Amino acid sequence: MNLKTFDVHSYRSCQSVKFPLNRDLTGLIGINGSGKTNVLNSIFLLRKISEFRFKYANNRDTEYNTCKIGAVFEHNGISIQLKATIYLEMDERNNDEIISSDFKWKFSNYNSKEWLTIPIEFFSNQFNSSSFHLPVSIRSNIRFSKGSRGSFFEIYKLFHTKEFKKNVQPLLHEVFEFINGINYYSATQFSDPGRCPVSIELEEDRFRRRTHSSSGHEQFIFDLYNSHKQNDKEFIRYFNTIGKVGIGLIDELSFETLPIPSSTYKVRSGGQIKQKNFERQLIVPIFTINGKKLSPNQLSEGTFKTLALLYYLITDKSTLLLIEEPEVCIHHGLLDSIIKLLISQSKHKQIIISTHSDFVLDHLSPENILLVKYLETKGTTVKQLSKSMSSDEYRALKMYLKESGNLGEYAREGGFEYE
Amino acid sequence: MSKRKPRVGIIAEDRSDIECVRALIFRITNDNKIGVDGMAKNGCTMLVRKCGHWAVNLHEKGCNLLIVIHDSDGKDPRAIHNRIELALHACPIVKKIITIPVEEIEAWLLADPNAIKKGINLDKIPKINRNVEQISSPKEFLEDIIDKTSNREKIYINSKHNAMIARNIDIEKIKEKCPSFLPFLKFVQENTVS
Numbered sequence: 001m002n003l004k005t006f007d008v009h010s011y012r013s014c015q016s017v018k019f020p021l022n023r024d025l026t027g028l029i030g031i032n033g034s035g036k037t038n039v040l041n042s043i044f045l046l047r048k049i050s051e052f053r054f055k056y057a058n059n060r061d062t063e064y065n066t067c068k069i070g071a072v073f074e075h076n077g078i079s080i081q082l083k084a085t086i087y088l089e090m091d092e093r094n095n096d097e098i099i100s101s102d103f104k105w106k107f108s109n110y111n112s113k114e115w116l117t118i119p120i121e122f123f124s125n126q127f128n129s130s131s132f133h134l135p136v137s138i139r140s141n142i143r144f145s146k147g148s149r150g151s152f153f154e155i156y157k158l159f160h161t162k163e164f165k166k167n168v169q170p171l172l173h174e175v176f177e178f179i180n181g182i183n184y185y186s187a188t189q190f191s192d193p194g195r196c197p198v199s200i201e202l203e204e205d206r207f208r209r210r211t212h213s214s215s216g217h218e219q220f221i222f223d224l225y226n227s228h229k230q231n232d233k234e235f236i237r238y239f240n241t242i243g244k245v246g247i248g249l250i251d252e253l254s255f256e257t258l259p260i261p262s263s264t265y266k267v268r269s270g271g272q273i274k275q276k277n278f279e280r281q282l283i284v285p286i287f288t289i290n291g292k293k294l295s296p297n298q299l300s301e302g303t304f305k306t307l308a309l310l311y312y313l314i315t316d317k318s319t320l321l322l323i324e325e326p327e328v329c330i331h332h333g334l335l336d337s338i339i340k341l342l343i344s345q346s347k348h349k350q351i352i353i354s355t356h357s358d359f360v361l362d363h364l365s366p367e368n369i370l371l372v373k374y375l376e377t378k379g380t381t382v383k384q385l386s387k388s389m390s391s392d393e394y395r396a397l398k399m400y401l402k403e404s405g406n407l408g409e410y411a412r413e414g415g416f417e418y419e
Numbered sequence: 420m421s422k423r424k425p426r427v428g429i430i431a432e433d434r435s436d437i438e439c440v441r442a443l444i445f446r447i448t449n450d451n452k453i454g455v456d457g458m459a460k461n462g463c464t465m466l467v468r469k470c471g472h473w474a475v476n477l478h479e480k481g482c483n484l485l486i487v488i489h490d491s492d493g494k495d496p497r498a499i500h501n502r503i504e505l506a507l508h509a510c511p512i513v514k515k516i517i518t519i520p521v522e523e524i525e526a527w528l529l530a531d532p533n534a535i536k537k538g539i540n541l542d543k544i545p546k547i548n549r550n551v552e553q554i555s556s557p558k559e560f561l562e563d564i565i566d567k568t569s570n571r572e573k574i575y576i577n578s579k580h581n582a583m584i585a586r587n588i589d590i591e592k593i594k595e596k597c598p599s600f601l602p603f604l605k606f607v608q609e610n611t612v613s
Contacts, residue, residue: 114537233570233571233572237571237573237574240572240573240574241573245573245583246574246576246579336433336434341574344575362461362496363461402464403464404464404468405465408461408515409465
């Protein structure tokens with residue numbers, strides 16, 4: 001499955017934006033403030049709405065920001081269209097917090113003219129289990145097409161018709177898996193490795209977060225520890241890529257594990273005290289580089305970022321990976337390898353990057369590029385290069401690439417500034 | 420009067436090709452002390468446009484031999500050769516060669532499966548039962564066989580792995596399977612081997 005087109009309306013700087021996406025790699029380029037990050041964030045809303053919420057806020061039209069998104073997914077030649085209205089607010093860190101959302105779906109292999117209103121909760125496999133339960137607040141909000149209010153039982157019945165079960169249910173599951181597998185990697189996420197703790201703590205095998213400011217770094221160390229422990233194929237592939245037989249970023253990676261005795265007391269009525277012991281572990285990551293053992297906070301920013309980016313690029317089960325400025329803090333020799341890895345991994349998962357780097361652009365073709373601009377009247381706009389230029393200009397670009405230079409150089413020389 | 424020590428300037432499409440050619444020179448000469456310098460910038464159009472200036476720069480740095488390597492990428496090698504030759508009309512380095520591997524330089528690396536095993540530390544030797552100069556995309560072919568042979572545990576990164584393979588390559592195998600390698604081999608042997 002892949003995301004074929006995406007549109008977003010009334011979201012941050014995106015008043016009304018629609019654009020197609022490549023199956024493999026798409027690059028967003030544009031000047032600072034044009035809205036590239038907003039475009040990536042708007043695609044990431046798909047992931048956020050896939051997380052179960054089971055809450056439908058009252059007065060949502062008036063109290064919260066409302067944006068609309070549309071997406072067309074493609075799966076084995078079948079097209080699945082989504083229209084969603086999302087009620088959201090932004091927290092103090094400028095993150096989107098979804099309050100509620102409505103969904104309409106259309107399937108090319110099932111009543112292709114009809115929009116079905118199906119809450120995202122129905123997409124999970126849980127719906128098929130006998131224990132599946134929907135709160136009344138959701139049941140009462142289920143609507144079918146033409147605005148008529150349906151009931152939980154109507155949609156339940158629909159789900160159990162032979163045709164729906166055969167044609168649509170597997171697609172619902174695929175879509176759910178796809179949007180649940182969208183991940184975001186930001187250039188700033190792993191800035192300043194000095195903020196990374198030298199150890200992490202696990203309590204009953206669960207990650208015990210100690211600080212908020214280093215959460216991205218801690219999470220990466222925790223994910224890395226888990227993968228290292230499992231030592232599965234993905235981790236081996238990752239280690240082979242970053243280690244001596246790959247790009248040679250580190251020699252070795254190891255984790256020291258120390259049990260920490262821990263207990264708590266429970267006082268019962270009558271004064272009986274009971275001690276409860278539980279298991280805690282201190283995990284100490286060690287990166288060996290040029291024979292020296294280093295803690296993660298001693299790694300250079302570029303090394304830390306590359307380790308994290310490649311970890312999520314290679315090991316996670318992302319279906320669509322959104323990467324903001326992969327070039328930040330990376331030497332061009334290493335960046336060359338990273339871009340080649342991005343290109344090769346985009347055969348297995350859809351990847352969308354934003355970039356300011358002409359070096360990155362040098363490795364891409366015009367077909368990979370979406371040009372992002374901010375216009376006073378329209379807000380952020382996103383266009384394919386071929387659509388943002390006249391046919392003469394596009395032919396001139398192709399000629400330039402054939403005879404004179406690369407895409408990055410063309411951009412640096414102002415080739416896209418006046419489009 | 421003592422003969423001047425060879426110092427090779429390499430002009431290629433990217434840094435990984437320079438590293439790969441450097442490793443091949445060391446394999447041919449069995450001498451990893453030969454001075455090598457190189458210039459490259461992403462892609463063939465840049466190479467053709469810049470190679471004249473780069474050749475002058477390499478000459479000023481002390482290079483007395485010049486190797487320009489350019490993949491044929493399905494195009495007519497003769498035409499590529501002529502374009503580069505024209506661009507090098509004012510090249511101050513007298514001893515030079517323009518070498519054009521069929522399709523991509525990776526075709527040369529595919530000539531020795533054992534070097535791929537050793538270079539990338541694979542558990543087994545990849546099977547390559549084809550005429551390597553007839554493979555339409557040697558880079559993709561190499562990517563696929565590394566993926567398969569390593570049971571998806573290794574990802575081919577040409578910028579790193581090409582040189583690793585070349586450091587282990589048996590020159591006789593490339594000589595036997597890749598006619599496009601022969602002029603390069605002859606040039607290196609005649610000008611560097613004492």
